[in-house]
Amino acid sequence: MTSTLDRETALSDLDLARAEFRDRLVDAGLLVRSSLDGLYGRSGVFEDVIDVIDTAVRAAGRAAHGSSAQRFRFPPVFPRESFEKTDYIASFPNLTGAITTFSGDNRAHAELLAARSAGEDWDHFLDSAGTMLVSAACHPAYSMLTGDLPAGGTTLDVYGYCFRHEPAVDPARMQAFRMHEFVQVGTPDQAVEHRESWIERGQAVLEQLGLDASPVIANDPFFGRAGRMLAANQRNENLKTELVVRLYGDLDEGTAVVSCNCHREHFGHTFDIRTAEGGEAHSACVGFGMERIALAMFRTHGLDVTRWPEALRPA
Amino acid sequence: MTSTLDRETALSDLDLARAEFRDRLVDAGLLVRSSLDGLYGRSGVFEDVIDVIDTAVRAAGRAAHGSSAQRFRFPPVFPRESFEKTDYIASFPNLTGAITTFSGDNRAHAELLAARSAGEDWDHFLDSAGTMLVSAACHPAYSMLTGDLPAGGTTLDVYGYCFRHEPAVDPARMQAFRMHEFVQVGTPDQAVEHRESWIERGQAVLEQLGLDASPVIANDPFFGRAGRMLAANQRNENLKTELVVRLYGDLDEGTAVVSCNCHREHFGHTFDIRTAEGGEAHSACVGFGMERIALAMFRTHGLDVTRWPEALRPA
Known part of the structure; x- marks a missing residue:
């Protein structure tokens, strides 16, 4: 049993560990601090690591979906009309950027x-x-699917900058970061299968990058009192699995670097997307948190990329 | 002499040409429309063209600066404290995004x-x-230079998403677009030399991409009455040269795809950046408008990239 005092000490150790990791990244020239927590410039080397990660992510996407995943890249800003349909302001008002x-x-x-x-x-x-x-890379994609899906549904490959207003000392909690997603929109079975199958594929990508990750049943940080019920439902219905790497040892539960989500009919309903069979479309996505994976690699392999295992070393 | 009627007809022809180009890009699946003008999704092929362009831009940067240009990549959002020092809200309030x-x-x-x-x-x-x-890719970079520059000044390679609130039918006037910049911060002479030398280098990059571009002395679209004087000064002092491609023939003066700018001591003063000799730093930048260059290539070489000249064809 943990006393209150122990928990406070643990919290403080965690904060120290986060600040120390951030400072080491900054001192090594990999991240550039700004006057606000959670907003950083990235060095060329940091970006080279992002490229190494993305090469692995793209290869996994090709292995899973062949050439059937249509690539789309959206800017970091999108119309409020589409944002309204995501219902994000109801669930995550505090993370929103208008x-x-x-x-x-x-x-x-x-x-x-x-x-x-x-x-x-x-x-x-x-x-x-x-x-x-944009709060999640896939959000701007749904408005283009309004109407009837082709037989077999649609698979999308989307990659872009996301924003979440949650200033924090932890370098792994950035206000602006990139997410590479594979999204499936189709029947309920297709959505479930997409989510499930990407848990294993995501694990394989992380292993390939030399990371020790574990799948964890998770929930989104829904806002407020009403949010607690939404979070409990999400867990009970097994809609979200995160792949978690321990950046700070035993000081916390680990950092989610990949997220596999089933949205059920949420986007199909609000964006009026229907399957070829005429039903309300279900959707699911896997999101690779690019900055978090890079940070996990720096934590695991060291800050000097010239000393990384050869297969992972940026060109 | 052009009568008012002729000018109105010409304006309408230009708008029609812009709408037609946009619709052709959308029909070809290269851009995805949203519910707002100036916000588009990009297809995989569009992104492949961006990569072709960036390969040429990076090669020009290496040829000009060797490995001395430090690469930094900033997210599309930055602290208001830095934004305030750019004075952008005074000059371009209508383009600003808070x-x-x-x-x-x-x-x-x-x-x-x-x-x-x-x-x-x-x-x-x-x-x-x-x-x-972020309004210009280089804006988040200056705050990290506050203090004394090394001898010889600093050269930066920055690339990122920019936002300008100017909804328009013209696909070349996007609200969110990418800019790849090379920035020189140092003595007044270095800044002038950087700006001047990149006019020719920028031309060479565009030629390599098969584009017919001309340098034009230009000014920024400073806001309001006071802005007219700032614009006139900028032209008189020869601080801005744009490389312009005619996307719409003779219907307008052409579209700026590259911009070579001398900021004089503007950023050096407000961000308190000093040269190794102790003077207020001057700065200059060249910005490659990535989406505009891509659009100029589609306009010039056609919408079907498989029929482009082999050297320009995306892999």
Whole structure:
């Protein structure tokens, strides 16, 4: 049994371990700190490691789906109209990023600048730009599937920047990071099969990268009181499995680097996507957290990539 | 002499040409439309063309700077503290993207959801997240240079997503697009030399990609009345040269696909960057507009990449 004091000490050790890892990454020139937690520049070497990871991810995608997975790349910003259909503001309001801009005239601009010169806040001079930051790489993809799917459903390969407002010391909890996803949209069975089969494939990719990962039944961090029930349902229905690497030893439960999710009819319903048989489409995705996998590799193989196992060393 | 009527007809022809080009790109599956102008998904083939372009850009960078250009990749979001130092909100408020998020409690969230259910606006439930969308790829880089530069200055290779709120029918005017930049920070002479020398190098890259481009003295679209003077100064002092490709024949002045800019002491001053000699640092950059170059290639070589000249064909 752990006393309150023990737990507080453990928490503090974890925070120290996270800060120490971050500082080592920064000192090694792999990440560049900004004035905010969770926002970093990446060095060329860091990006080379991302490429090594992506080569393995793409190979796994080809092995699983041949050339049937259609590649799409979306920018980090997408229409609020699509965002609304994801229901993200209901489940994760605190992680959301909405875009505002200035749409006033010369006079309003002069007022904004006067407020700014006086050291005052100038946000109230801005209005919604009608756009949102992308929270999960697959979110911008669903609106293009509205209507009837082809027989056999659709497999997508999407890769892009995601935003989550959760400033943290842990370098593995970034506000902006990349996710490479394979998404299946089709029948309920296809969605379940996609999620299940990618647990093993994801494990194989991580093994190939020299990482020691374990699958864990998980839930999304749904917001607030109502969110607790959603999280419990997600676990009970076995909709989310994360592949977890222990970046900080026994100090926490580990860091999720890959996530295998079944969305059931959530996106099919709100985006009005139907299977060739006429049913509401189900969907599932596997998401590779590219920065987190890179950090796990630095943690496992060391910060000096020239000393990594030859097969993993960036060109 | 052009009558008002002629000019109106010409404007309409230009809009038609832009809409037709956009529709052809969408019909060919190269771009995916969203519900907003200027936000598109990119197909795998479109991304392969981006890779072809980037291979040429990187080779030009190596030829110019050897291995001295340090590579950095920044996410599409950066701290408002750095954004403030760029003075972008003074010059381009209408293009700006500020991030807001929800930081309230359960009760405030319930109110947000109630407003949303009632079809009302819910933006006023959000507060600043302290972050901004990146407007130019080099903007997040300057804060890491605060202090004294090494002797000889610093050369950076930065590549990332940029955001500008300017919804438009023209597929070449995207709200979110990528820019690959080489940035020089050092003495006034180094900055001038960097800008000048990249005009020719940029031309050579575009020629290599089979594009017919011309250098044009240009200015940024500074906002409002005060902006007109800034624009005139920029032209008079010869601080900006754009490499322009005519996507729409004689219907307009052409589309800038590469931009060579001298910032003088603007960033050196606000980010407090000093040369090894102790002076205020000057800076200059060349920016390759990756999507615009890709569109110019589709316009020039056709929408079917399998019929492109062999040297340009994606693998």
